[in-house]
Amino acid sequence: MNEQVLVTGGSGFLGMRIISELLKDGYEVRTTLRSLDKKKQVIKTLNDHHIKIEKLSFVEADLSKDEHWNEAMKDCKYVLSVASPVFFDIPEDETEVIRPAIEGIQRILRAAEKANVKRVVMTSNFGAVGFSNKDQSSITTEENWTNQDEPGLSAYEKSKLLAEKAAWDFVKNKDNDLEFATINPVAMLGPSLDSHVSGSFNIIKNLVDGSLKRVPNIPLNIVDVRDVARLHILAMTTPEANNQRFIATADGQISMPEIAQLIKHQRPELATQTSTKKLPNFVLGLGAKFNKEAKEGKLLLDMNRNVSNEQAKSMLGWRPIGTQEEAILEALDSMAKYNLIK
Numbered sequence: 001m002n003e004q005v006l007v008t009g010g011s012g013f014l015g016m017r018i019i020s021e022l023l024k025d026g027y028e029v030r031t032t033l034r035s036l037d038k039k040k041q042v043i044k045t046l047n048d049h050h051i052k053i054e055k056l057s058f059v060e061a062d063l064s065k066d067e068h069w070n071e072a073m074k075d076c077k078y079v080l081s082v083a084s085p086v087f088f089d090i091p092e093d094e095t096e097v098i099r100p101a102i103e104g105i106q107r108i109l110r111a112a113e114k115a116n117v118k119r120v121v122m123t124s125n126f127g128a129v130g131f132s133n134k135d136q137s138s139i140t141t142e143e144n145w146t147n148q149d150e151p152g153l154s155a156y157e158k159s160k161l162l163a164e165k166a167a168w169d170f171v172k173n174k175d176n177d178l179e180f181a182t183i184n185p186v187a188m189l190g191p192s193l194d195s196h197v198s199g200s201f202n203i204i205k206n207l208v209d210g211s212l213k214r215v216p217n218i219p220l221n222i223v224d225v226r227d228v229a230r231l232h233i234l235a236m237t238t239p240e241a242n243n244q245r246f247i248a249t250a251d252g253q254i255s256m257p258e259i260a261q262l263i264k265h266q267r268p269e270l271a272t273q274t275s276t277k278k279l280p281n282f283v284l285g286l287g288a289k290f291n292k293e294a295k296e297g298k299l300l301l302d303m304n305r306n307v308s309n310e311q312a313k314s315m316l317g318w319r320p321i322g323t324q325e326e327a328i329l330e331a332l333d334s335m336a337k338y339n340l341i342k
Contacts, residue, residue, distance in 0.1 A: 009083025127157030152299030
């Protein structure tokens with residue numbers, strides 16, 4: 001197989017997993033890193049997991065700059081746009097989060113069009129899909145879109161939503177043959193290849209390190225990172241996936257108190273500080289009037305969590321390998337393995 005794939009953000013939790021799956025499948029893989037200083041770490045991680053890297057190459061490219069993207073995409077048939085702009089502290093002004101996300105995907109799409117790439121698959125997220133659907137009797141599907149002015153929508157979620165909208169505007173408003181699809185994962189857990197983990201791992205961390213004295217009764221949807229990686233590759237290669245969105249979620253939903261109970265039962269040695277006391281729902285509602293984090297929490301409490309993964313299953317033949325419970329425990333084991341929890 002001589003088909004070359006560009007994966008942006010190769011040193012991240014999901015990017016690294018996608019690269020490892022593509023290499024196992026025999027693809028030529030090129031990946032972008034913001035700095036080639038990270039190249040050694042990526043190679044070490046892949047070697048540690050016995051993944052052959054002869055077909056892997058690296059290019060330094062930053063989502064916020066035009067340089068090197070043409071070189072990165074040269075001779076690539078597919079682009080998996082996984083990287084997101086990085087912030088070490090979330091800026092006060094949300095436009096400082098939103099603008100780089102929009103400009104980053106536009107930069108990718110312009111370069112892909114110029115390089116005659118066949119298809120771009122963008123990693124969006126569930127925040128772009130289901131945060132405005134409060135009807136608990138409904139099922140959230142890819143047809144749903146979050147309202148950008150939704151009270152409690154975090155700057156990060158809003159940036160993903162507006163970046164995805166900008167991407168669809170780009171591909172639909174231009175006379176080009178560029179094919180496009182998005183993957184919209186819920187909270188991404190599962191095993192990590194190294195100490196790079198997703199933001200969703202903070203859910204587990206806060207439950208095991210004692211920061212949550214009372215656990216909010218927030219229901220969640222979870223997905224295993226390996227399933228998200230596989231879904232990107234299926235969306236890349238399946239003709240019918242063009243112009244489609246795909247929600248990536250394991251079946252069902254699980255609440256934060258249920259996660260706390262699961263950890264206590266299955267990993268008692270890691271759960272000595274885990275509380276199973278519930279935070280009454282009204283406290284979040286009350287706090288939401290005064291506190292940004294409580295407002296975000298109330299949105300998570302109110303939104304519909306009956307989420308369908310039928311589109312990925314029926315159109316792409318995708319089958320999640322992991323249950324929510326397995327993804328949670330695998331994530332916890334990774335955090336212990338890489339000393340991410342005390």
